[in-house]
Amino acid sequence: MAAMQMRPNIVDHSHQVCRVAEFLADALMDAGVPLDRRLVTAAALLHDITKTRSLDTGENHAATGASYLADLGYRRVGEVVRQHVALDRYDRIGYPQEAEVVNYADKRVLHDVITELDPRMAYIRERYGTTSAHLERIAALWQATKALERRLFAHLPFTPRELADAMTADS
Numbered sequence: 001m002a003a004m005q006m007r008p009n010i011v012d013h014s015h016q017v018c019r020v021a022e023f024l025a026d027a028l029m030d031a032g033v034p035l036d037r038r039l040v041t042a043a044a045l046l047h048d049i050t051k052t053r054s055l056d057t058g059e060n061h062a063a064t065g066a067s068y069l070a071d072l073g074y075r076r077v078g079e080v081v082r083q084h085v086a087l088d089r090y091d092r093i094g095y096p097q098e099a100e101v102v103n104y105a106d107k108r109v110l111h112d113v114i115t116e117l118d119p120r121m122a123y124i125r126e127r128y129g130t131t132s133a134h135l136e137r138i139a140a141l142w143q144a145t146k147a148l149e150r151r152l153f154a155h156l157p158f159t160p161r162e163l164a165d166a167m168t169a170d171s
């Protein structure tokens, strides 16, 4: 993070996404879902590793974050980072995977505050919905993320709304 001169607010966001992703991973693993927790932690912490640079360059930070990490030898972490904005697939069946946990956790953190899906997606629409093509893509992503939420929470003993309270109770 220091080497990439990440903005402090993006560092704070990354730490909060990591807390949410780890909490979800632990709860999923308690429910019998096999996950690589270290992969979840690393990818959640590093998901926006090239975001600060992208504000100047306009690069696709999910793609360049992945290649940056792959070049350092962390290909699997990069694969999860690459999918943090949009997953390769939203039609998976079977156990939830690390990329799904990190992607969803990022959609539950607005700046550094745990929020519900709708306000976070509304923020994404406000900030990135600059053309009708973008708006269409964001709407599709919103629906797909709602389905992802249902898929993850099918395994969990608390609801999406209860997530923040469940994390407080646990800490």
Ligand SMILES: [Fe+2]
Pocket (backbone or CB within 6 Å): 047, 048, 051, 061, 084, 085
């Ligand atoms: Fe990001």
